[in-house]
Amino acid sequence: MCIAPPIQATTLSDLVVTPPTDSHHTLLLDSTVLPKFSHRxxxxxxxxxxxxxxxxxxxxxxxxxxxxxxxxxxxxxxxxxxxxxxxxxxxxxxxxxxxxxxxxxxxxxxxxxxxxxxxxxxxxxxxxxxxxxxxxxxxxxxxxxxxxxxxxxxxxxxxxxxxxxxxxxxxxxxxxxxxxxxxxxxxxxxxxxxxxxxxxxxxxxxxxxxxxxxxPDAVFRAGFSEAVKIALLKDPMFFAEIEQNAERIAARNLDAASPVIRRSAELHLRHIADGGDPFESNAARPLDFGHWAAHRLESMSGYAISHGDAVALGLLLDCRYSNLMNSKAEGWLSDADYARICACIKRLGLPTHHPLFADQDALLRGLDEFREHLGGTLTITMLRGIGRGVEIHELDTTLVRAAATELA
Ligand SMILES: NC(=O)c1ccc[n+]([C@@H]2O[C@H](COP(=O)([O-])OP(=O)(O)OC[C@H]3O[C@@H](n4cnc5c(N)ncnc54)[C@H](O)[C@@H]3O)[C@@H](O)[C@H]2O)c1
Ligand SMILES: [Zn+2]
Structure with a gap:
């Protein structure tokens, strides 16, 4: 058998070449691939x-x-x-x-x-x-x-x-x-x-x-759940702006709706461009706030519930959960903030309740699917306050069931 002469370990640009040292002649080539994209x-x-x-x-x-x-x-x-x-x-x-x-x-x-x-x-x-x-x-x-x-x-x-x-x-x-x-x-x-x-x-x-x-009105309004989501995660002032203009937005006033759509787009883009994980290699998925339940509700309804409406419902579930967490420890979403979020979603003309929340066994399977999708470790964003997300790795299913019961 002809064996190539050993190559010296060397660093060429980012590529690290480690010559074989074992009986299996295992050569290691390690590099970072960092393509740069412009996103316009x-x-x-x-x-x-x-x-x-x-x-x-x-x-x-x-x-x-x-x-x-x-x-x-x-x-x-x-x-x-x-x-x-x-x-x-x-x-x-x-x-x-x-x-x-x-x-x-x-x-x-x-x-x-x-x-x-x-x-x-x-x-x-x-x-x-x-x-x-x-x-x-x-x-x-x-x-x-x-x-x-x-x-x-x-x-x-x-x-x-x-x-x-x-x-x-x-x-x-x-x-x-x-x-x-x-x-x-x-x-x-x-x-x-x-x-x-x-x-x-x-x-x-x-x-x-x-x-x-x-x-159609329902499709127009459904899109604002994603703006509420990103505001709750990143920008309390933006949430206040949505809150103040909710009725005008629901009535399709473009002067009120346009700045909200544009700001939401900007915040989403900023997260993707500056968040350090555009292709979602890490477990944390802040932009998926409210989405574990949203995706499950869409699927449970045979996709009769639109994504936007499902996100409104999924957000409310996770907000109520964040609020119920106060019964276990201090520093979670306050009653007043939870009430503000519910009122805002309602005034935007988005759904606040759905009968499918009653089927909690089916709903909770969404958590298993999300865990599996993430690679085994659950990471879900919850709220300590408006604009203050926090990642958690375990959910108390008793509290999820209690929150879902209220929203059914
Ligand atoms: N790729 C991502 O990062 C990302 C992020 C968020 C959501 N999504 C996906 O987006 C989808 C939801 O998109 P959506 O809310 O736009 O709904 P949609 O694409 O299902 O459109 C809703 C309805 O509106 C109609 N429609 C579209 N534009 C219209 C117009 N100008 N006038 C009249 N009718 C029009 C469509 O034909 C459709 O019947 C979901 O599948 C969701 O998973 C993807
Ligand atoms: Zn979404």
């Missing part, structure tokens, strides 16, 4: 008005942009709301900026809503369109739609060629104030949320607030 998010109004440069400017750094191709996918909820006018406007915009934009290869209307995350059809379609139109890794999938459609299209875009450039144009409140900021893409399987997916940073995100006008 824009908020605007009237993205497809020819005079609005926001969309065109996203492509400015690519000198070969006019030779690139783009497949555009539109959520059918959006397509129904705007009719043919949307496609006409989109094509006119691309034509007006032809030298600074990719060429549209095809515009496809695709189903939207949580149903598209229940199987692989939409992902498969994206992969097929990438192949059909020879979308290379420098070309684009442009997705216009709600968070569910963006998640499924994002997953297809992440796996075709191991990742083509994805431009997201989120069209719901929840997609603009949270989902489209995320670096996660995925679909549901085995009755479990986001069981299959991939981390991938989008090429760019463009939020057009005028596209929110056609949302």
């Amino acid at each position: 998010v824009r908020f605007t109004r009237g993205a497809f008005d020819a005079a609005n440069p926001a969309l065109r400017n996203l492509f400015a750094a690519d000198e070969a942009i006019a030779t690139r191709r783009a497949v555009v996918l539109i959520d059918d909820g959006v397509a129904r709301a705007y009719g043919d006018a949307l496609e006409t406007k989109l094509r006119a915009y691309f034509a007006a900026h032809a030298t600074s934009m990719p060429v549209i290869a095809e515009i496809c209307v695709v189903p939207g809503g949580e149903a598209v995350k229940q199987d692989t059809r939409l992902c498969d379609l994206v992969v097929e369109l990438v192949e059909k139109h020879r979308i290379c890794r420098k070309s684009f999938v442009i997705a216009i739609g709600g968070g569910a459609m963006l998640d499924a299209v994002g997953f297809g875009s992440a796996i075709a060629h191991r990742g083509v450039r994805l431009v997201r144009l989120p069209t719901t409140v929840l997609a603009q104030d949270d989902a489209a900021m995320g670096v996660k893409n995925g679909i549901n399987r085995f009755g479990k949320k986001n069981f299959v997916g991939a981390f991938a940073v989008p090429f760019a995100v463009l939020c057009d607030e005028l596209l929110l006008e056609t949302l």
